[in-house]
Amino acid sequence: MSETLLDVQNLTMKFGGLIAIDDLSFSAKKDHITSIIGPNGAGKTTVFNCLTGFYKATAGSMYLSKNNNKMDLKKFSDFKVAQKAGVARTFQNIRLFPQMSVLENMMVAQHNKLMTASGFSILGLINSKSYLQKEKEAMEISKYWLDIIGLTNRADDNAGDLPYGDQRKLEIVRAMCIEPHLLCLDEPAAGLNAKESAELNKLLKFIKNDKKTGILLIEHDMSVVMGISDHVVVLNYGKKIFEGTAKQTKNSPEVIEAYLGTED
Amino acid sequence: MGKDLIQKSLKDSLFTGIIALALFGPIVGLRTVAKNEVLVVEPKWFIVLLIVAFCAIGRFFINIYSYKKEQRRGEPSSLGKAISNFLDEKGAQIAIAAIAFSIIFPFMPFADRYWMDIAIMMMTYIMLGWGLNIVIGLAGLLDLGYVAFYAVGAYSYALFAIHFGWSFWICLPIAGLFAGMFGILLGFPVLRLRGDYLAIVTLAFGEMIRILLLNWYELTKGPDGLTGIPRPSFFGLPFKRYPDEGVETFHTFFGLEYDPMQRIIFLYYLILVLALITNAFTIKIRRLPVGRAWEALREDEIACKSLGVNPRNTKLTAFAIGAMFGGFAGSFFATRQAFISPESFTFIESAIIVAIVVLGGMGSQTGVVLSTIFLIGLIEVFRDFESYRMVAFGGAMVLIMIFRPRGILAKRKPTITMGKHG
Ligand SMILES: Nc1ncnc2c1ncn2[C@@H]1O[C@H](COP(=O)(O)OP(=O)(O)OP(=O)(O)O)[C@@H](O)[C@H]1O
Numbered sequence A: 001m002s003e004t005l006l007d008v009q010n011l012t013m014k015f016g017g018l019i020a021i022d023d024l025s026f027s028a029k030k031d032h033i034t035s036i037i038g039p040n041g042a043g044k045t046t047v048f049n050c051l052t053g054f055y056k057a058t059a060g061s062m063y064l065s066k067n068n069n070k071m072d073l074k075k076f077s078d079f080k081v082a083q084k085a086g087v088a089r090t091f092q093n094i095r096l097f098p099q100m101s102v103l104e105n106m107m108v109a110q111h112n113k114l115m116t117a118s119g120f121s122i123l124g125l126i127n128s129k130s131y132l133q134k135e136k137e138a139m140e141i142s143k144y145w146l147d148i149i150g151l152t153n154r155a156d157d158n159a160g161d162l163p164y165g166d167q168r169k170l171e172i173v174r175a176m177c178i179e180p181h182l183l184c185l186d187e188p189a190a191g192l193n194a195k196e197s198a199e200l201n202k203l204l205k206f207i208k209n210d211k212k213t214g215i216l217l218i219e220h221d222m223s224v225v226m227g228i229s230d231h232v233v234v235l236n237y238g239k240k241i242f243e244g245t246a247k248q249t250k251n252s253p254e255v256i257e258a259y260l261g262t263e264d
Numbered sequence B: 001m002g003k004d005l006i007q008k009s010l011k012d013s014l015f016t017g018i019i020a021l022a023l024f025g026p027i028v029g030l031r032t033v034a035k036n037e038v039l040v041v042e043p044k045w046f047i048v049l050l051i052v053a054f055c056a057i058g059r060f061f062i063n064i065y066s067y068k069k070e071q072r073r074g075e076p077s078s079l080g081k082a083i084s085n086f087l088d089e090k091g092a093q094i095a096i097a098a099i100a101f102s103i104i105f106p107f108m109p110f111a112d113r114y115w116m117d118i119a120i121m122m123m124t125y126i127m128l129g130w131g132l133n134i135v136i137g138l139a140g141l142l143d144l145g146y147v148a149f150y151a152v153g154a155y156s157y158a159l160f161a162i163h164f165g166w167s168f169w170i171c172l173p174i175a176g177l178f179a180g181m182f183g184i185l186l187g188f189p190v191l192r193l194r195g196d197y198l199a200i201v202t203l204a205f206g207e208m209i210r211i212l213l214l215n216w217y218e219l220t221k222g223p224d225g226l227t228g229i230p231r232p233s234f235f236g237l238p239f240k241r242y243p244d245e246g247v248e249t250f251h252t253f254f255g256l257e258y259d260p261m262q263r264i265i266f267l268y269y270l271i272l273v274l275a276l277i278t279n280a281f282t283i284k285i286r287r288l289p290v291g292r293a294w295e296a297l298r299e300d301e302i303a304c305k306s307l308g309v310n311p312r313n314t315k316l317t318a319f320a321i322g323a324m325f326g327g328f329a330g331s332f333f334a335t336r337q338a339f340i341s342p343e344s345f346t347f348i349e350s351a352i353i354v355a356i357v358v359l360g361g362m363g364s365q366t367g368v369v370l371s372t373i374f375l376i377g378l379i380e381v382f383r384d385f386e387s388y389r390m391v392a393f394g395g396a397m398v399l400i401m402i403f404r405p406r407g408i409l410a411k412r413k414p415t416i417t418m419g420k421h422g
């Protein structure tokens, strides 16, 4: 029985009259990949936006357990969720810094610790040894992750020039650079071919098992969901209609009706 | 197919001609002149005809040109590419050559008073361009009120120097500090604004500062301006022909003949050093975390937030540092002119500096130099043609935007590299 990482209770999000999330409760465990699936417009991305402080939830609670310490995510606004609570995310439409190099993208993700190391730029301006050392370490971390996704030889190219699949992977490892406790991925397999999708599965398993980072995954690609999810939450019209293991989900009549469709 | 194109282009250029006529007819064609103490309207149809013909024919050729370009899409546009490639490869050497040239410039045989004044003016614009480049080029915040910081720097320098009699090197950092504080003051209310909205508010801010300077008579002497701003001295040695009793001057100290050019040359080196400091600082800070965060913010603010980058602090530092350099330049302006009034800080100044940055290629330090030489040079060349200066200025901008839509030097160098083999 592993410990709970994220605990969401009675989360509700309204946009005027539209109820995008309706009284949603679920939890995610520390060494799990928890998937959120559901048809278009079900409210999946909205859940992420509430968790990561981009939207202020109308009601409900969200707690993240970090070193036996329960943190109320509602207390943090956007950038603080990443900075203080260690929740990282990617976006449904990739959001890299396209005109900056791959390596620079990775360095920006390590901004906060580098900013401290640079003495808010003063130590950096005078080329202090301690800062240069920290910068080198940050480069090594970047290289470590780029090696894993096989992009080290393109480190100095603009991120926007990478092929689509590589951009997806880069966005994920960039998020890992903030050393998150929880990684939220919004449709990372969208637009990937079968080979890339298999590589993605491997990467996510590596992050879960070796980096001990909990993953919350929104995904439409069922081969990804079924292949790697430990737990699945199914949404429809903002409501949770099912929750269970991948296998249970695949066989649940409600889910098939609402989302998966009747298979032959 | 070719015939079709020509027909279309002709139609288009006819239309352009009509618009040009409507625009320039009343503006240029109708001049009021005083004759026997009455104002009469004197039509100048020939000039209007020239302008209209120029616009129409220009439009025709642009159409043909862009059609040809479309045909060979994919092929790089030759001249601009060649220039920027050349600058990329030989960048370091060119920079050294340019700096060397600026150092020996005052001793060139042709460098008379006129040339020195132009050089000083250009150098001031280059420094302002480099300062604004931090805000616009790096952080991507379109600031149309930059002249406000130039003004704050000039006025705080002047006030401290006049009332306390402090020297240039003490007043300079104070003026920079004041300007930086105003940068933060402007930064706070516009944190949430982007693009057009940001541009409008910053523009208004620039005007507010100017109007404040006009109306706060007790402090700024309003439209009369501040006079008697101390001239700069060479580390305590004044540039004066007839110094006060017992005061050593620059020329007596070095045993030279008095020459008013000595002060001009000193001013030239002063602004050169200030500009080079601005440049070195920008190049360095761009490679630090805060500089990378500026550029990241320009690229995608939401992605920045998701990585824990504080957009508020990042933007405020950009505003503050950019404003500080504007303030330094303002101090220089005040000490050079010895007289300042709100008239020197109108919107057109902001517009010119923005044009320098944007035409140079957002974020490019060398681009700022090139576009300053080009634009300020152009204004200078057309000085004798009075009101046509701005037409030439506008025309030059249009040309650059047609041929180099992302600025003269659009290529960006990464702030950190892994090298070929990691
Ligand atoms: N900022 C907003 N303002 C108003 N309505 C919104 C906003 N964001 C989302 N919605 C609405 O909330 C509902 C859920 O949207 P959401 O983007 O969360 O769906 P999703 O499950 O991620 O869908 P998809 O699979 O297409 O990504 C939609 O009806 C959407 O129109």
Ligand SMILES: [Mg+2]
Residues within 6 Å of the ligand: A044, A045, A046, A092
């Ligand atoms: Mg979505």
